[in-house]
Amino acid sequence: MGSKKKAKKSQNDVSDEVEAIKEAKEHKKQLEKLKETQPEFYEYLKEVDKELLEFDADDDDVKIGDDDAETDLDDTGVDDEGDLDDSDVEKAVVGSKKGEQSVRAIITMEMVESWCKGIQENEKIAPVRSLLKAFRVACHLAEESDEKSSERLTTMSKAVMNKVMVETLTNMDGILRNLMNLPAYGGKKEKLIEVKSTKNWKKYQHLVKSYLGNTLHALNQMTDAKDISFTLKHLTRSSLFFAAFPAFLRKYVKVALHFWGTGSRELSFASFWFLRTLCVQLGSDCLDECFKGLYKAYVMNCQFVNATKLQHIQFLRQLFVEFMLVDLPTAYQHAFIFIRQLAMILREALNMKTKESFRKVYEWKYINCLELWTVAIRKYGLEPDFKPLAYPLTQIISGVARLVPTARYFPLRMRCVRMLNCIAAATDAFIPVSMLLLDMLEMKELNCPPTGGVGKPADLRTVLKVSKQALKTRSFQEACVSSVIDELGEHLAQWSYSVSFFELSFIPAVRLRNFCKGTKVERFRKDMKELIRQIEANSEFTNKKRATITFLPSDLATSSFLEEEKQSGASPLSKYVATLRQKAQQRNISLTESSVLYGAEPSLSDKMLAESDEEDGGDEGGAIFNSFYLQQKETREKPPEVEKKQKNKKKPKSLQQEAIDEDIVEDLVLSSDEEDEPMDGSPLPEETDEIEMETPKKKKKQKTAADGSVKKVRKLAFLSREEWKADSVDY
Template structure:
């Protein structure tokens, strides 16, 4: 036995040290017991060199010594215990006749001699290897067939019991082993047909069988652990859910994953009875909710929603943390394909936050405080890294999440306390870098402020921020490039310097200013203070109209002025008919509600404009990209094949540039392309002929200006 090492005197260390020493001693004893070598004949190798004691004299000497000792013991037994010795004489004389030879024993009737076997069996790891001619035990008795699965399924449905439920769980575990390549279950699943039958049995019939076995009612189905028979299936369900989530993580097909999620949704009340498994389920479902296909995302959210509603006290806090982190990670990059997924995560996360406003306030306060700290560092440090922590999509989408939460819960007293800090953070983002390069981010922030003020019925001074955008960008600047495709600020926060030199940039700025002014003014168009609120904006717009030298921008700004003046006159006339004081808030609320119900000129115009804008965005998302890629409606110039040596007559009249039966385009008459070559040849002969020919061709070809082509080309109208 090994000596114990010095310890610090604690009881636990002493126990561990003694256990280690005992384990070493037992290991040494086991090693000593296995030191017996077996030779080919199966006999013991006593000497360790392959030799054995075959000397007959030594054997006879040993037998003589044993016989003498035995006789001496019998004599002592006769003296010490005569009664027992007498009993042996009467019942077992052979024991007392030890001195007789073995030959006499063999002649006696009923005598049995012990013979050594030809081979010795040793209990070691080598016993796993089979000898030649011996077959390994077959597992055919554990193989599952379709007939047996159907029989067990009928038993599970017709007469659910702990035995049938446990058998179904074991079959499901065997199916998982078939996928992972392990062989730890009592059954063996061979073939895809049997595998599908087992999965179908569990997915289709497990939930109904459990409800029937536990005798759950619609009111008690949410708490199955309160059933008296819950103990009988608790262990089996623990194994089943563990295997279910392992299988879901390895499934690559979205269709199969959707089926598994539907089954999990029906089993959520049983999953909620296991706290550890529920947290594991939330992690797996959160990953599918943020990265899966559209159907998988929706089903994952439904499972999360059911789990959190049934276990608010234990799971809701964990779910809010996991979902928010996944939302921020998934909103790092924004494109036309990823934006719908980000909006889905944002809307569903808002629904989860609304389950418990008090708990949501704690989470929102913490994350909004982090946003404020990043903004403060950017304002005070003035470094590129600090600016990048604010001017990125994750920061913007985090603000959009809290804006949507506050807008959807205007009656929550806890959440409305966060309205002021959120507005201040958004204003700080707008003023952090007030340059034309970051004007898309400015428009995103203004849209958040407009939505927040409209939904919470709170006045936020947004109109000055919108009109200020016209001063940031020089509308009278002459642009070097003409952009064929209009700018879209939906998927960008920053405009490159090259893009700012195109005329489409200023066009997009004026268009966004027009839409934001209409949206903001329409949100307050029914307010009794609208005439006073809109006067500064009208004055500034008139100043821009006088200074702007671009006609199309002037027409846009004049259109805004006309709509604002129209609504100004409408509200002012309705207000002049009232006789009330400023402290009569009830009458003011009735007046505003009446105007809102009837509809103001500005609100009606914005409703039609917004509807047309939504249709235009939908068309751009579906058709325009396909048109740009395929080019199915845009004509292309193609080169003619090389002319042969033979002379061909020149056709009189117009030449068909785009031969096609489906073409309805009409083109001006031009000369054959070989004609200019003749003009070049005649140039050597006479200069007057060349001048006449060039002038005649120039008169026949009507080439439009490039600016006109850009203005007339409207892809949306195709």
């Protein structure tokens, strides 16, 4: 009552504050009775503690309808009309001094329900303003100031806050669209430009600004993926309004890109759908920034990889490829720059031939970028706007596969072969993959007896290279031979209906027979003989049909050769490869519960896309923001000294700033950040007999040269196939 220190109360004690007002009134009455019943004791108190007797309960009794209960709509200084319904506001005293007092306004569930009911039953603007003010309070609960005791504060319970957040995010978009005479859902930027010149927009635009600004503040404070996903999902409906607020648009894009690259599967998809909707409705306003930000966030996720992380990387890869469909011509321009950047890094490795330059290529970031563009070619390879990228990408992948031809990099070479097979299948173009696979069979590590015992089961999908000890194990040899048979079968099966299959398969069949003669492992010999038998059977299958044709090899009629058989999959090799896939799937299941095989990526769920495209989404909200409430409560209850130290402490640069910074993408060199840390836990091979390793002179000069080459990418025009060959390294 007479305390000079300001009382510190948590939000859970709000109900006690109301009771304190009642007790203060009763205490005042007791002091008045004391003057009549015990005048001597009253005089004694007057001399000892005069401040106690001068206590006036009326000062703490805040009248209903006090104007100090106002809360601003936002931090921009907008002049608001239609404040909170003060006739229903309960208030409690926080603390008092002479002539000053701080008041806390309590928002109750009945008030929120009355505002929602008023919005539904009539078209008055006052309930909308009140709900937005309560929404602002819910988003800023952790920012109550203790500096001025005369400042009025507003608070609410956990249930009320959840109700306010859910109701606002669920219904505010429809309310604002109704006020602006906009379509109930969707819309283009041109429509909003027309509305901006109307009287309704000038009258109610501050409501839109308040809604978007407070939601942005809440997103920056949230840490729970469920809260963020719910907010982004419902905010996606209001994407059209960002055309009127470019500053908000840039900030929201940065936040969404951060969540896309660092969040869980559900949060990444919610962020992707938010960004996709923005680009569809606003067009070029944010398209370039989204392409650059998504690619940079993807690269950062690829830096450290394990079996579990690979699954998430595959999911991000599918989302990125799906995002390209928004504007394929623009996607081609960005893809051209990024693919050429990969070519620059490979060229540096081929020219310098140093361990550091090889490390930039033989790392997860580089390989995952190649796989990203391979998936893009597989999906859009027949599109005229995207097909020209298939040739340079094939050249880069072939160069990577041959860069360090040692047995330790057998897993990396197999990934390159899978990528080449995917590109060949997508573009219907012949790529000489068989030579890469047959060269692996001639490596001495596969032709000598295993001296390292059986060893652990080798999973070639989750590593780029293997240790020297693993090279000598029987399990590694078996995994290598099985992979070669699988991929060689896939390659030959693509052309098993070609009129020139006999010529195409002649050299591979000869080299496979030589391997059968030289190997001492009966199991390898048995598997190779079965593959040779299927190749010979397929040659007879095509030659029998070829004997009946009359057209020349250069005629267009060759494209229709065995077309009916191809549709039904009747060739011997197609049937054989189907059994190989089943065996490979069983091997993968035995190694791990979930497959992260590159060629077996599940496509992006159509159900996820359909549910996100629905207007309502079927999400009831529930107690979705409980974790957000507890987070803000913990922030409010921190001691002032701790808060002061945290403010003075220099904040490290966040991941969001690193991934979404507005520097040009061409400056991003996909090299290892850990110069001394080896990939996959072991150093680069020292037994590279084919390539003479040189000691790097000055790393700074090497990096500067690479950076300078990359910065010139912007000036490049779109090159034809011949120009690429003239301007690129001969791989």
